[in-house]
Amino acid sequence: MRFNTTLFSAANQANSRRPQKDPVPFQMLLPLELGKTVSGKGDKLKEAVCMQEMAVMFACFKKTEFNQQECLNEVASFQTCFNNYNDKMKLSREQGRKGILVPGEKTLTHRQLNKLLRRFPPKK
Amino acid sequence: MNFNSRFLNKKLCNYHFRNCIRWFVVQNRLYAKATSFPDFFQNPIFRKEDQAKLIENSELAKLAAVPVRPPASYETCSVYHDPLVNKVINHVMEMGKKQLARSLVEKAFENIKRIQIERYHLAQTQEEKNKIELNPKSILYNAVENCKPLLQLSPIKRGGITYQVPGPITEKRSLFLSIKWLLEATNDKERTVHFPEQFAWELLDAANNTGKVVKRKQDLHRQCEANRAYAHYRWQ
């Protein structure tokens, strides 16, 4: 009768395999307050850029049997789009790295946020 | 003595450090890893044209006190110096045998020139003659330009399945791929054919927008087109 031992073993027994008993007691592993900083994980943009231009380019490619010479306009617009995006990203990254606070800005990078948090630390 | 020198070094370092803050100029390093020169050493300006530009903009005075790395042996003010050619030579090079790589690329240029001059003499009318490009360097430029891909496929894992997702490609990577493909197409040859010969033919083909490499680029574009439905998976 092995299962007996399993069934009747006490809850406080130091056995990792024991079934959980409701209610689960709460253990405070970290102090219950806001952190002083935020991490930068959520900053990554979740968007695919230049989709429109790419679609136009593909349409042109299909029409001309993938001859690039006949789709120069489309190709150029796609590349300028991507270059603009790159420039924009580079600029924002640089500004973010420096953490310059622009008054009235809604979307803040984590560096800017951290700067703000350092200036106005969360109250205990 | 030992202590003294260490002290001196420290002082010097401090001095440099303090000064380099003052000198701080955003620098684009040309080399991957740090060399024996610290990062605040500026890249040399070795082209006469660039120097003239600096003098014109009166920016030379700013650089007067900045520590500058010495130029490498290939960074010359010679009339032949060409950054793209140098890049191609570096791609051809194996085991640091630059002299060999350079001679191979130059032989390829010579072959291109011979082929084109022969065509030039064979051409009947002046118009046809004018159409023939004789400068091997501009043929190289055209070839590399024609082989540059516009898109790339990057593997992205979604729900346990790896999708090949099309996306835009950076300028640097497309240049790299273009040269790499050209060399791969060249090395895919009979053993009896020499590298310069084959390279010359590949460059001429690519400059004409035909040949293996251009086809490879178009194949990539085709695959991107077929996979365009996945493009939304791309996270920048």
Added chain:
Amino acid sequence: MFSRNWRVLSRAYSQAVTFRTSEISPQHQNDKQIGLFYTLKQDTCKELFSNGGLPKSFMKQTKTFTETTLMIRQPALDLINCIKSTDFNKPVIRYVLYGEKGCGKSLTMAHMIHYAYEDGYLIVHVPWVSEWLRRVPRHKEMSNSQTREGLVDLPLDAAAWLIHFKSQNQTLLKSSDLKISKEYVWSKREKTESGAPLSELVEHGIARIKYACDVIDALISEIKILSNNKQCKTFVAIDGFNSFFYPLTRLNTPTKKKVKPDEVTLTKSFLELTKNDWNNGIILLSADQLAVPDENQDSYFPRYLLRKQGFEYLDPFVPIEVGRYSDKEFLSCASYYRDRLWLRGPPEIETELKFTSACNPFKFMEQCAPL
């Protein structure tokens, strides 16, 4: 578009300097034409140099440039002047061309051969001695000499040279009355009668490769006799002559014995020809660094290259140096290359090329190649 402009520019630039002369006969060339290019006629060139005589890289250039041109240079003019004022009743004078690698010794020789051709000489031209002694292709034909004990024959090379000799002297062999002085017996059935034309001897050597070396030996003694009798005047040109005096060749006998140059029958014959015991002829030799192995190329002077033995053998001779380009020659050559589309780019490129090539003709040509 950009390059087109360069081409127009470089064309305009090239027209500013004269680099061509219409004087195509070497007899009439003079000091005024130094540094200018003259064109060899296609059929003359084919007759003289189709079996060798022009360096390989130069042949490539002629193909690309669609013409064969030679620059008129000081050494060739000096030689022509010397030859013009020579007393042909005295023993032959030996001239030795020397100079750095790639300075144009072989091309000066080619120029002189053209002169001799135009002047009606019987030409005995060896394009490159090392071809016999130092170049070992996979199937080098070698055999022990039948007639001379302990010597080695190179029948294929000898036959090839006979063909070269025949094609260079087509007209003379066909028309003139060059007769053989004595009877040569090759074997029981084969012999060449005395009084037969010289061409028969040559033909025999080509047809019966086995006897080619002996034919050359006979031919050379006949040529000497003919010259002495004033029936023809002879022009001997041997490129890479110092190969004959290098202690070893790269040949091996079937028994793996190293062959010395003076154990080769061809060497014997041509050394016999270069003695000054005959008259009514001219001997032009060249001492070339490329004719000996790398480790013995320290100096380009004849005393070093010919070694003591060769120097004493040739003494007295007239040394003639073929040097690098002078400023005028360089400019003319650069404008010729521009005209032939071999060189392009801004004019200041020439200053740099002049500096990097050190005015060495061959190096200059090489460095223009990838531009």
